[in-house]
Structures are given as structure tokens and as C-alpha cells.
Amino acid sequence: MTRLDTRDAGFPPAFEALLDSARETTARVDAAVADIIAGIRREGDAALLRLTARFDGWQPSDAAALRVTEAEIAAATAGIAPDLLAALDLAAVRIERFHRAQMPQDLELPDADGLTLGMRWTPLDAVGLYVPGGKAAYPSSVLMNALPARVAGVGRIAMVVPAPGGQINPLVLAAARRAGVTEVYRIGGAQAVAALAWGTDSIAPVDRIVGPGNAYVAEAKRQVFGRVGIDSIAGPSEVVVLADAANDPRHVAVDLLAQAEHDESAQAILLTDDARFADAVAAAVEAELATLPRGAIAGESWRRHGAVILVRDWEEAYALTNRLAPEHLQLMLPDPRAAMAKVRHAGACFLGRYCPEAIGDYVAGPNHVLPTGRTARFASGLSVFDFLKRTTWVEATEAGLHAVGPAAVALAEAEGLQAHGRSVALRLGQG
Numbered sequence: 001m002t003r004l005d006t007r008d009a010g011f012p013p014a015f016e017a018l019l020d021s022a023r024e025t026t027a028r029v030d031a032a033v034a035d036i037i038a039g040i041r042r043e044g045d046a047a048l049l050r051l052t053a054r055f056d057g058w059q060p061s062d063a064a065a066l067r068v069t070e071a072e073i074a075a076a077t078a079g080i081a082p083d084l085l086a087a088l089d090l091a092a093v094r095i096e097r098f099h100r101a102q103m104p105q106d107l108e109l110p111d112a113d114g115l116t117l118g119m120r121w122t123p124l125d126a127v128g129l130y131v132p133g134g135k136a137a138y139p140s141s142v143l144m145n146a147l148p149a150r151v152a153g154v155g156r157i158a159m160v161v162p163a164p165g166g167q168i169n170p171l172v173l174a175a176a177r178r179a180g181v182t183e184v185y186r187i188g189g190a191q192a193v194a195a196l197a198w199g200t201d202s203i204a205p206v207d208r209i210v211g212p213g214n215a216y217v218a219e220a221k222r223q224v225f226g227r228v229g230i231d232s233i234a235g236p237s238e239v240v241v242l243a244d245a246a247n248d249p250r251h252v253a254v255d256l257l258a259q260a261e262h263d264e265s266a267q268a269i270l271l272t273d274d275a276r277f278a279d280a281v282a283a284a285v286e287a288e289l290a291t292l293p294r295g296a297i298a299g300e301s302w303r304r305h306g307a308v309i310l311v312r313d314w315e316e317a318y319a320l321t322n323r324l325a326p327e328h329l330q331l332m333l334p335d336p337r338a339a340m341a342k343v344r345h346a347g348a349c350f351l352g353r354y355c356p357e358a359i360g361d362y363v364a365g366p367n368h369v370l371p372t373g374r375t376a377r378f379a380s381g382l383s384v385f386d387f388l389k390r391t392t393w394v395e396a397t398e399a400g401l402h403a404v405g406p407a408a409v410a411l412a413e414a415e416g417l418q419a420h421g422r423s424v425a426l427r428l429g430q431g
């Protein structure tokens with residue numbers, strides 16, 4: 001863990017180093033991913049079977065075995081404890097409600113010149129959801145990916161999830177069913193992204209691919225972009241916590257570790273104005289690490305990428321937070337709304353002492369697929385907007401064309417585009 005104090009002369013370069021530290025890079029996998037994508041384009045299902053055997057450790061009998069059947073999904077769901085299914089349902093209801101409230105209205109704007117202008121939102125026809133499954137299973141990510149697509153009105157929702165050793169977590173399948181996923185394939189990595197983008201004999205191509213994943217998945221999304229749309233590329237998790245000494249150090253410690261336990265490349269940072277509180281949190285992190293089943297992963301993340309920054313005042317903390325542009329921001333301060341007003345760059349904010357980020361991962365309602373790696377400066381979390389597109393429209397009456405047409409003719413002539421000008425002028429009775 002890096003310990004910094006903004007009063008120290010060495011703080012500015014040390015903070016710059018923290019900003020620049022590459023926690024996970026896709027550069028080292030780009031050639032391998034290009035090979036995998038080329039293999040899928042060339043050989044389709046045959047490459048998918050071969051790569052699944054190589055990277056996920058099981059040999060599908062044929063391409064049909066890649067698709068999870070309705071009966072398998074029903075059997076998996078039937079085996080889940082009712083209270084776990086109830087928890088899944090509570091999460092789904094809340095996520096669905098929040099995303100429904102995001103749905104935008106069409107626009108229709110008649111103007112004084114006699115034109116009517118509009119904008120219409122329509123859902124995508126087919127989307128692919130990548131649900132990670134290499135090192136851990138994420139039923140919550142199934143809900144977060146699929147429910148916005150369903151709310152947006154997408155017709156075909158194809159989900160891919162790797163099945164290490166041929167196994168898929170039953171709760172992942174139950175979540176897919178609850179969220180209205182229409183097809184599930186037990187494939188993962190770059191080969192799954194390529195199959196969704198280019199299609200194979202057994203998997204029809206989609207229009208857009210969304211969802212988080214490891215470096216191979218991120219690089220594959222980057223390489224298929226253009227052929228299909230993609231959401232922003234979500235990398236290793238991160239959290240920044242702003243906390244004063246009135247907090248329980250243990251609460252802050254586990255909030256930091258909740259991100260750190262995702263993977264060794266995750267990043268957790270505390271900003272506080274109290275040196276003794278900083279010490280207490282650092283000690284609590286060590287104590288908690290010793291008790292966590294994923295302590296080795298979380299400890300590696302904390303040692304390599306974690307930081308505790310002592311600030312002179314909260315204004316300084318807000319400015320540093322804007323530079324960090326974190327995926328998650330916890331504001332454990334007396335007036336968290338006032339603090340939030342000072343922070344412009346964060347994927348999602350969690351306000352108050354009773355709002356740990358883990359609530360947002362599972363049950364709050366807003367999406368947990370969020371911009372990482374400082375991309376919250378220009379990107380936003382997954383939402384219904386990722387599954388909708390806009391079409392603008394214009395309706396003109398004869399009087400409307402007479403009002404605005406001459407200006408169009410003048411501009412067309414200035415650009416030397418005679419057919420453009422004539423298509424307007426003829427309707428104005430000129431020429």
C-alpha cells in the first residue's frame with residue numbers, strides 16, 4: 001500500500017505515479033486475441049470447440065453442446081434454495097425499476113417555420129452479453145447486463161459465460177432466466193466475443209456486445225468494434241473512499257477490501273484528513289485480510305495498488321478525486337450530498353456511512369458495470385442507453401420548405417453541390 005501526505009514535497013510526483021500506474025494492460029494479449037478471432041472467422045464452430053477445450057478445460061462433444069438448454073436452466077433453477085432465489089428476485093425487481101425509470105421519451109418539435117422535427121428511440125435487434133466466469137461466477141452481473149437490455153426492448157439477448165471444466169454456476173443460469181436472456185452459450189474469452197461478433201453455424205451474430213471481462217475479453221471487444229458496437233471497456237475494479245475520523249475504521253477497511261478481493265489488479269484508495277484514523281484503517285485492513293477466504297488476492301491488490309492519502313482538507317480531497325475519476329466513490333462524510341456536488345468524475349457514488357459500495361454491486365438498482373481506469377472522465381456505466389439508438393426525423397410542408405429552402409440552396413451552391421441545391425429549388429418552383 002502506498003502512503004501519501006499532500007503536505008509532503010514529494011506528493012505531486014507520487015500522486016502522478018499512482019494515476020499512471022497500469023494495473024492491467026491488454027497490449028500483451030493483442031496478438032493472441034487477433035489469432036483467436038481469425039480462427040473463429042476462418043473455422044467457426046470447429047475453432048470454438050478447440051479453443052473451449054484449450055482455455056476452459058473441457059471438450060464439448062459438438063457445437064450443439066455449447067448451448068445451454070431450457071431444461072438445463074430449469075433444472076439448475078429448481079436446485080437453488082428458495083431464500084437465494086428470493087434474494088435474486090429482490091435484486092432483479094430493484095434493478096429493473098431503476099432502469100425502467102431511465103427510459104427516454106421520443107421528441108417531437110413543431111417549429112414556427114412549418115417544419116416538425118423529431119427524435120425516436122428504438123431498441124437494438126440483438127445483443128450479446130459477456131458474463132465473466134473464469135475465476136469467479138457473477139450472477140449479479142447477469143442481472144446488471146440483461147435487465148437493461150430487456151427494459152430497452154431488445155428482442156434477442158444472447159449470453160455467453162465460460163464454463164471451466166464444463167460447469168456453470170446454477171445461480172448464473174437462474175439469473176439469466178429471471179432477467180429474460182433468450183440464449184445461453186457455455187463459451188468464454190476472446191473466442192466467445194468473436195463468435196458473437198462474426199457468428200458461426202451455431203451462433204447467430206449480434207449487433208452489440210456488452211459486459212466486463214478479463215484482458216482477453218477486453219482486447220477482443222476492442223478488436224471487433226466496428227463490426228459490432230460495444231459498451232465501454234470495464235477493467236479491474238476500483239474504489240475511492242473519502243472518510244473522516246467519525247467512521248468506524250473497520251467499516252472503511254472492509255469497504256476497501258470489497259474491491260481488492262475482485263482481483264490482484266483491483267485498486268482501493270482511502271482519502272482522509274486524520275492521520276490517526278488513517279493508521280487505524282491500515283491496521284484494520286491487515287486484520288481483516290487475515291480472515292478473508294480471498295485474502296491472498298485482496299492482499300496482493302492492496303500491497304501493489306492500494307493507497308492511503310492524508311489530505312489537508314476536503315476541498316483538496318475533491319480535487320484529487322476528480323483526477324482519479326474512480327469507478328466507485330464512497331462519501332462517508334457528514335454532508336455527502338454537498339461532497340458529491342464537488343466531484344464531477346466518478347462512475348457511481350455511494351452516500352453516507354450506511355451505504356457501502358457492495359449494496360450497489362447487488363441490490364440498490366443502478367448498474368454495477370461502470371467505467372474504470374479513469375475513463376469516468378468521459379464514460380458512464382451501463383444503462384438502457386446502451387441498448388437503444390436514436391433516429392432523428394424531419395417533416396416539411398410546402399410552406400415550411402419555402403421558409404427554409406432558399407437558405408439550403410444558397411449553402412449547397414457555396415459547397416458546389418448542384419444536385420443538392422436543385423433538389424430543393426425544383427420544389428420551390430425554381431429552375
Ligand SMILES: NC(=O)c1ccc[n+]([C@@H]2O[C@H](COP(=O)([O-])OP(=O)(O)OC[C@H]3O[C@@H](n4cnc5c(N)ncnc54)[C@H](O)[C@@H]3O)[C@@H](O)[C@H]2O)c1
Nearest residue numbers: 055132133134135136162188189212213214234262368369
Ligand atoms: N466491472 C464489472 O462490473 C465486473 C463484474 C464482474 C467481474 N469483473 C472483472 O471481470 C474479470 C473476470 O475475469 P475472469 O478471468 O474471472 O473471467 P473471464 O470470463 O473474463 O475470462 C475467462 C476466459 O479468459 C480466457 N483466457 C484465460 N487465459 C487465457 C489465455 N492464456 N489465452 C487466451 N484466453 C485466455 C479463457 O477463454 C476463459 O474462458 C475480473 O477482472 C473481474 O474483476 C468486472
Ligand SMILES: N[C@H](CO)Cc1c[nH]c[nH+]1
Nearest residue numbers: 138140141237238361368
Ligand atoms: N464490483 C464489481 C464491479 O465493479 C461488480 C461485482 C459483481 N459482484 C460483486 N461485485
Ligand SMILES: [Zn+2]
Nearest residue numbers: 258259262361
Ligand atoms: Zn464488487
